[in-house]
Amino acid sequence: MNKSNSDAPWLALTLDRQLAQPLQAQLCGAIRRLVQEGRLVSGDRLPASRALAAELSISRLTVVTAYDQLVGEGYVIGRRGAGMFVAPDLAGLPRPPARRDGGPPPPTPAPFRPFDTGAADLAGFPHRLWARLLEQAWRDPEPGLLAPPDPLGWSPLRVAIAQHLSDWRGIACAPAQVIVTSGLGESVALVAAALLSPGQSVAVEEPGHGPLRRALAAAGLGVVSQRVDAEGLDPEALGSETRAVVVTPSRHFPLGMTLPLARRLGLLAWAADTGSWVIEDDYDGEYRFRGQPLPAMMSLDEAGRVLYAGSFTKVMFPGLRLGFLVVPPALEASMRQAMQKRGAQAGIVAQPALARFIAEGHFATHLRRMRRLYAGRQRVLLAALAESCAGLLEAEEAPSGMHLVARFAPEFAARMDDVAASGRCVAAGVRARPLSGFFAGEPTAQGLVLGFAGFGEAEIQRAAAAMGAALRA
């Protein structure tokens, strides 16, 4: 072997044929380490390929390929006729980072517990059917599924959503008005990008949905919290600077009241008169236990000022991250432009399965089953609260939804606030979010927000009993 100016590193260099890593990669890695550890320095000559191959009992091609690789990476330079040398300008080369122990994988998420509000009944979801729809969509995918994706979403899903909205929410819209999104956050960010300018003022309900406020603020908008009264948001109270309002007319979040028709009309008139926008957040409009779901505000909108946002996450399963935005016909073109510019966030994998789930009626069946189930669970919760939390909490039957708000009985309200009460519940293993936490400003109401949809009767009763004991202690 034609020795380089320092033999030691080359003699120490060993390759292992037992390793899965190819010999050439092992050789590259070994030479890189010699450089990184300072055992080879700029200008050092590398052994001739033939000599090193003989030394290591490997093919010359393996050495040549490894050297080529190192030249490509910049560790090594070739000088015509003179051989290969460690490259100059490597003084700042860092030591290789210590291999981090992979350690235990990140923990898998903890399951929902009573009374988490985000929980749906997942035992009742038709998982096998859903899995089959996924498999059928992808085993021999339609060409459109492999084409450049339409930023507005998978076309058959948009058709299915439009039909569903017509059947369930009284909204007569064409599929072209429907945009598939990854949920409310993307829907409002899209509205902000397409229809509003940074710094413009958007009103949201107070109390209301914290993540919504953050999404609007992240989009550069000025977020104004607008106190609701017993009927909900009052259009008369909107500031003159307000360019858009996000409202939950079907069922206020989290308080639960339905916005009366007169107020809806007032909001529509305000939007039409001022050229402003109404974003209708219909987060669980399908889960009405008595009567049919109320018709959506969008179905009353003649001026084309309402954008309707829905989500499948709450009514199917968490993590699905598919929602939609319905826009007035006049906005179709500008919304397409905005989506093209922003780039779609919703992945396509679940979209063909969801399209068939809706179009074949499975979604409606699921909604009806869940509606009956949740109505029963609310009754169980109300009875359990009456039994276990009498004198502490007072709750009324809500006509719809997946949660209720338990208010404090006067004598209990004198003893502690809802943050303290929530803390006691959590310590007892029961998740009960304080109503005051839904206020951006000074809270004007106290209570506990209790989700009942995701839990069986016995679980609800046990949790209510534990909550009662914790609050009484």
Added chain:
Amino acid sequence: MNKSNSDAPWLALTLDRQLAQPLQAQLCGAIRRLVQEGRLVSGDRLPASRALAAELSISRLTVVTAYDQLVGEGYVIGRRGAGMFVAPDLAGLPRPPARRDGGPPPPTPAPFRPFDTGAADLAGFPHRLWARLLEQAWRDPEPGLLAPPDPLGWSPLRVAIAQHLSDWRGIACAPAQVIVTSGLGESVALVAAALLSPGQSVAVEEPGHGPLRRALAAAGLGVVSQRVDAEGLDPEALGSETRAVVVTPSRHFPLGMTLPLARRLGLLAWAADTGSWVIEDDYDGEYRFRGQPLPAMMSLDEAGRVLYAGSFTKVMFPGLRLGFLVVPPALEASMRQAMQKRGAQAGIVAQPALARFIAEGHFATHLRRMRRLYAGRQRVLLAALAESCAGLLEAEEAPSGMHLVARFAPEFAARMDDVAASGRCVAAGVRARPLSGFFAGEPTAQGLVLGFAGFGEAEIQRAAAAMGAALRA
């Protein structure tokens, strides 16, 4: 029937037992329409429920339920002892929007055509295997898949990505450092939210990736386009205000050169010295045809200043919308906070299937197959260009990637610019993007960017011939 003050509307009211819509819903709808059309006005008395039930031959309960529903919606009010009346304050009630003809569904997307750069070989993707993995993940889902999703992604996928990066890119990272995102856009938005302040300056390569520039600008950052030279981005040229740089060291996009080691070290030293960040966009680092993939910059980073962004969309199929960001260990906590605050965008449906696809070795097999296939397709394209576009276009073999840049021969460059040339190609059915379109400022290079990965040999040859004819005409 106890007539209301105007009989006509009630007499015209008919319900149809043949319809799928329940009678009660039909009745609600009919009364709403009477109000909306002005045939019933505020203060009009509704028929007594018993009388209307008899008139319509339906049960009284159906009428009572419909009235309750209309009260809930605000159309109707009940006055104790006096009956039900159309509500006051309906003057502004709009007419119901004309039912929009659903019309044809939105068109499904057009397929990829030569020489689209976003196209992978989709005939070679193991669709049945992928479909089976989806089905297996969801038919009886692990409890963690139905729990509140970890905003950092499905844990087994993070484990699989960490292992893949170690095997293929020389990055020794723990799964806790890996964040699943919906792609590069979310990855850079996350970095902006967690590590940068609005208005701070981020350098990007010029020419470079337009959607990346837009994502950074949308995140409120000041985007500075930094000219690359023949070696790529020069760390010496970074402005003193620059707080972060996004770079494609494996293979510059779109020009294709590999950033030399000395420049990588220079960038790392700059980041460490100035407390700035390097976002390493490794968009097709696995597709190296000669030698092994170069080790990623992150594998050389001792100071914890490199964030590594990857995506599965290009190497699997469009619309998958799953990517990842690897962060230095010291940033794990702040990144988790930022993700919790922003909300995850990546849906969970594809994540367990992708985790198994990687962990079971199918991904590596697919990458190796595609690498061989794409190397061959590049050779076909080069031969076809030499044959059909001699004297017009000059292209060199790229050592990696899914596209190449064909430069203009001097005599051809004198005849037209690349925008005109691209227009001629498109008119001839060939998609060839002008290189100048990748510049944010004044373009300093002309050429056509030709993707070869997604097209068979015959398709490539036909398209090259059509392109040659169009450019010569």
